[in-house]
Amino acid sequence: MILRFCFLILILVKPIDCQKVLEFSSFTDESFTDLDGWNLIVVEQQGSGIDKPPSNTQSYAGFNSIYWDRSSDVFIAFGHNYPRQGIIKYYNNLKSHKALLITFQIYIFNNSNWPAGNCNVELFIDGQKQYIAMPNFNTSQKSIKQHVELSMTHTAKSIFIQFSGILTDANKVSLGIRDFYLYSIPCPMNCLFCRKTDKLEDECIDWQLASEFLVEIDRNLYNSDGWTINQANPKINLHKSTDCNSESSIYLQFIGFMEMGDSIKKTIILEPHFRLKIQYLQILISQEFAPSIYWYAYLNGKIQYQVGYMTYILSPPVCSKLLDKTRGDxxxxxxxESFHQDTLVEFATSASQSIQGSKTRWGIRNFQILIKKCHPNCQYSCFGPLETQCQNTKYPKFIIHENNLNLDTFSDDQEWQVLTLFQFTNINQCNNQALLGGHNNLQGRHFIQSVYDLKPHVKIGLSFKVYFIDKFYDEQFYVIVDGTIVYQYTIPSIVDSKKDMPYCGIYAEIDQIMKISIVTIPHTRSQVIIQIQTNQPDTSISSWGIREFILTLNGIPNIKNLNDLNFSNQNISPWKIALQNSPIWLCGSKSYIGGINALDKDSQLRKTFKNIPIHLQIRISFSIVTIQSALRQTQFILQQNINDSKKVDYLQIQDLKYCGGIEYTHLFKFDYVLDHKEDDIFILLYIEQMNAQEFWSFRDFSLSYNNEKTQS
Structure with missing residues (x-):
């Protein structure tokens, strides 16, 4: 009997170099029971997703789960358009290589009584079709078993493997795979990256990994790594999931998923170099029909290259749900890769067009930058690897000014202030006059604060009356403007009883009153934060308060409040009482400032940095962990005030447990560069849109500065 069938296999030319290294293998035992990190994308999984074809002793991954049956009610919802089904695997730890060799065995079975028709089965590597089988079934040919070997040029650290099948005019078909082996053709010794033609170490040793982001596999540990998502239409109630899970359990994370009008960006600091290479994995989910769509990639605001997608061709699902009946992902x-010298790089990417109402989403992961560095003796820049190719062109170089809160565990807040602000509930009376603060209101860690928006000016002044009530023991009284102490006074422990003292406290004749005037405070910022406090211990029973407050602008009174004889709660805005607290909270094995019952919806975190050398730019980086007992569908808004600069980031909350435990905890990393010339920096952080019993924490802060402009 002659067996007749049509079977097309696309195989690329093998690399000339025959050396190979096994990266991983799957489904090699006679009867295996584990999918080994592979994930089925199927309408209905049968059991473990592993089965043996009729009259076979060997197991196949996906067999009887990757199936189509025109008589089954399972497929009624799909009508005449049968879904693409298959099996996928993402591997994130390839050794340095220039090509891949893949071998596997595939079994396709038509279980109809009168088998006929055909189906298509394809293998995609990183979205590129590498293999296709189109069997023609008949009564003499019900099954096809094929051993396949193929190779391809490949250099990325990760690989996305996808088997996908679709029924054409057959009635009942299933398929499975086994004996899957992935080999890499390694780079020459000590090379992190190489081309297919590189055979010697000298041809590729110059490449070095400069930065790597968005590589985490563990869903609970995955974070944005300092990337910023710029939404075309910012909405706090827009829920953006980073999960790619479809019907499978893959839970592969991408930064995103963004809408067509959104963009992402990341600022990256590089060492002096003359060549740059960028690699990352990008995905489009639920592609919609269009002639083609391009993504532009920018370096420092200039388009460097574009990435095209043929959205007029149907594709298999990766993250889309089968029942959504999309056109695939x-x-x-x-x-x-390009010649490149700038050490300050802002990478950004966005779609070339924004399709109104488009449901297409996109994201990236596994972002790497490799560079060829200058010779060690090159002080500034270069145009090649040799010492004779050094140049004197200066590019940005950031110098660390302060690193703190970066040990795994710490017990010192390193002068970061956690402030919880709340309104006064009542106004005290002292000597028949209203007083902001007063007995039992301002003690220990409590102080008062007000914030004012100001017109252009060069200096401000402050004056007010202060009442010191009951017994003090030479504690310090402070007036602080934008984090800087502008007035300090030692509250005496011995009081002259002959003076006319108001009686406000619980002890007679030991209260004090004084007028404080600070005539000139150099100041140019558009907003001022005024903080008045003492260094009383928590156990102190003495208290204090103020009234008759005046703020001058360039010597002219501009703001007056607390002046009425008996002012009320309605007259004290914007003054608030604050509780100063800098608790240490443990997330897993790491310490954080803030945390549960410390940094909440009414809290601020702030610190002042002094004596920064002459500079043009600053770089700020830090980490935040949010804590919630329940999930939410809206985003948090992180407000960051750095002197007069304001930065806003939207924090997407998911069901992650970064710290372990029962609460939902989510890690966010931030890293950005700002133009800045002042010799001091006042940083104020707070989160808006938080509810009760939602908290946040902070660590891994770094501040550096640069005195060189980016070359245009």
């Missing part, structure tokens, strides 16, 4: 490894 598109995925690819993006690579870019």
């Amino acid at each position: 598109l995925i690819q490894q993006v690579e870019y």
Whole structure:
């Protein structure tokens, strides 16, 4: 009997170099029971997703789960358009290589009584089709078993493997795979990156990994790594999931998922170099029909390359749900290489067009930058690897000014202030006059604060009356403007009883009153934060308060409050009482400032940094962990005030447990560069849109400065 069938296999030319290294293998035992990190994308999984074809002793991954049956009610919801089904695997730890060799065995079975028709089965590597089988079934040919070997050029650290099948005109078909082996053709010794033609170490040793982001596999540990999502239409109630899970349990994380009009960016600091290579994995979810869509990639605001997607061709699902009946998802490894010298790089990418009402979403992960560095003796820059190729062109170089809160565990807040602000509930009377603060209101860690927006000016002044009530023991009284102490006074422990003292406290004749005037405070910022406090211990029973407050602008009175004889709660805005507290909270094995019952919806975190050398830019980086007992569908808004600069970030909350435990905890990292010239920095952080019993914490702060402009 002659067996007749049509079977097309696309195989690329093998690399000339025959050396190979096994990266991983799957489904190699006679009867395996584990999918080994592979994930089925199927309408209905049968059991473990592993089965043996009729009259076979070997197991196949996906068999009887990757199936189509025109007579089954399971497929009624899909009508005449049968879904693409298959099995996928993402591997994130390839050794340095220039090509891949893949071998596997595939079994396709038509279980109809009168088998006929055909189906298509394809293998995609990083979204690129590498293999296709189109069997023609008949009564003599019900099954096809094929051993396949193929190779391809490949350099990325990660690989996305996808088997996908679709029924054409057959009635009942299933498929499975086994004996899957992935080999890499390694780079020459000590090379982190190489091309297919590189055979010697000298041809590729110059490449070094400069930065790597968005590589975490563990869903609970995945974070934005300092990337910023710029929404075309910012909405705090827009829920953006980073999960790619579809019907599978893959839970592969991407930064995103963004709408067509959104963009992402990341500022990266590099060492002096003359060549740059960028690699990352990009995905489009639920692609919609269009002639083509391009993503532009920018370096420092200039388009450097574009990434195209053929959205007029149907593709298999990766993250889309099968029942959504989308046109599929598109995925690819993006690579870019060019001569490059700038050490301050802002990478950004966005779609070339924003399709109104489009449901297409997109994201990236596994972002790497490799560079060829200058010779060690090159002080500034270069145009090649040799010492003779050094140049004197200066590029930005950031110098650390302060690093703190970066040990795994710490017990010192390093002068970061956690402030919880709340309104006064009552106004005290002292000597028949209203008093902001007063007995039992301002003690220990409590102080008062007000914030004012100001017109252009060069200096401000402050004056007010202060009442010191009951017994003090030479504690210090402070007036602080934008984090800087502008007035300090030692409250005497011995009081002259002959003076006319108001009686406000619980002890007679030991209260004090004085007028404080600070005529000139150099100041140019558009907003001022005024803080008045003492260093009383928590156990202190003495208290204090103020009234008759005046703020001058360039010597002219501008703001007056607390002046009425008996002012009320309605007259004290914007003054608030604050509780100063800097608790240490433990997340897993790491310490954080703030945390549960410390940094909440009414809290602020702030610190002043002094004596920064002459500079043009600053770089700020830090980490935040949010804590919630229940999930939410809206985003938090992180407000960051750095002197007069204001930065806003939206924090997307998911069901992650970064710290372990029962609460939902989510890690966010921030890293950005700002233009800045002042010799001091006042940083104020707070989160808006928080509810009760939602908290946040802070660590890993770094501040550096640069005195060179980016070359245009």
